[in-house]
Amino acid sequence: MINWNIILSIAKTHLVTKLRQTLVATLGVTFGIGSYITLVSFMTGLNAMLDDLILNQTPHIHIYNEIEPSKDQPVSIYDDFASHLNFVRSIKPKISQKKIHNALPIIDYLEKDKDVLGALPQVVTQIFYIAGSIELGGNLTGINPLEESKYFNLEDYIIEGSAETLENTDNGIILGIGIAKKMALNVGDRIQISPISGDFFPLKIVGFYQSGISDLDAIQSFTNISTVQRILGEANNYITDINVKLKDLEKALPMSQLIEQQFGLKAVDIKTANAQFDTGTDIRNLITYAVSITLLIVAGFGIYNILNMLIYEKMNDIAILKATGFSGKDVQLIFMSQAMIIGILGGLLGLLIGFGLASFIGTIPFETEALPTVDTYPIHLQPSYFIIGFSFAMVSTFLAGYLPSRKAKKIDPVTIIRGQ
Numbered sequence: 001m002i003n004w005n006i007i008l009s010i011a012k013t014h015l016v017t018k019l020r021q022t023l024v025a026t027l028g029v030t031f032g033i034g035s036y037i038t039l040v041s042f043m044t045g046l047n048a049m050l051d052d053l054i055l056n057q058t059p060h061i062h063i064y065n066e067i068e069p070s071k072d073q074p075v076s077i078y079d080d081f082a083s084h085l086n087f088v089r090s091i092k093p094k095i096s097q098k099k100i101h102n103a104l105p106i107i108d109y110l111e112k113d114k115d116v117l118g119a120l121p122q123v124v125t126q127i128f129y130i131a132g133s134i135e136l137g138g139n140l141t142g143i144n145p146l147e148e149s150k151y152f153n154l155e156d157y158i159i160e161g162s163a164e165t166l167e168n169t170d171n172g173i174i175l176g177i178g179i180a181k182k183m184a185l186n187v188g189d190r191i192q193i194s195p196i197s198g199d200f201f202p203l204k205i206v207g208f209y210q211s212g213i214s215d216l217d218a219i220q221s222f223t224n225i226s227t228v229q230r231i232l233g234e235a236n237n238y239i240t241d242i243n244v245k246l247k248d249l250e251k252a253l254p255m256s257q258l259i260e261q262q263f264g265l266k267a268v269d270i271k272t273a274n275a276q277f278d279t280g281t282d283i284r285n286l287i288t289y290a291v292s293i294t295l296l297i298v299a300g301f302g303i304y305n306i307l308n309m310l311i312y313e314k315m316n317d318i319a320i321l322k323a324t325g326f327s328g329k330d331v332q333l334i335f336m337s338q339a340m341i342i343g344i345l346g347g348l349l350g351l352l353i354g355f356g357l358a359s360f361i362g363t364i365p366f367e368t369e370a371l372p373t374v375d376t377y378p379i380h381l382q383p384s385y386f387i388i389g390f391s392f393a394m395v396s397t398f399l400a401g402y403l404p405s406r407k408a409k410k411i412d413p414v415t416i417i418r419g420q
Contacts, residue, residue, distance in 0.1 A: 161207020
């Protein structure tokens, strides 16, 4: 029967007598886990911030009328030419309107779907911004401001004013910050809007929008749907785009394909629209976890080397233990216990240091004009990081202690005594 009190007491004595080596091994585990938690929390926080920057503004499914070449050319309609080889030069896009036919019934249909959180209409048009002698081209998007804030976090990108102000202001506009800087405009000023038709419409600036993407901020502005419809001279059922937010992002692709089949519209899912960005995120995550795991493996090798040296230095003690009746298994358990004690102490300290460093980084100011809504460096702490880090530390210390302890188990005490 194994007497754990004696085994743990001997293991403790060995660790205390070689305190410097014990501290080095423990700190190896500590900084390995601490670095892992800090790095993975910071990198995943950074990835989450970049994902939010792009994906929060991107609908899960974007529905619109696509301008594309006609599939059936006029010559193919006539049976007289069916047996001929026809050459069609300069294929032109088919005549189509930007308006989505029966947009409002389609929105009602989508919102009844159990997988849909919301289906939001938009009216997108190209315009000119005119202030004095300055004239800039850009896009004006008509929205339901409060719904856009609810489903697509519009409020996070409004640096002055609010979505509620836009909702309640007739002929109001939230102007892209790039446009405002070029034209030296302030909240409360008026700006002339000119659609392609050439008319002029004055709008009151009720806020500024900054997405963090400078090219977008230099052309994009928002107003109420009714305002854009009035500027274009269209009825209240004139809708050019429908943005769909789903409960489950993974259902975006199959649902977009179904929408295209049902309504004959172009439906682009979020993963298709941001395929390159998703690839970059996957690569960043891969690098993060690869570096983090490497840190833990290095700490494990450090423990292995220290325990290996400890066994060589404790040859006399091993001989005495075996000579006094301790079995090879008992000796193995003693050295295994040392490894696990180092793993537990180092692991717990590593969790504390990792949490402290990550929390400290999360308080450091992060000031950039590109991301006005981000005040500090992004940190994403999750309980799973602590569980993974501590579990990996225990596994690595177990393996690091198991191999040297097997060697100690097989040592012949007679050989050691003869050598002395």
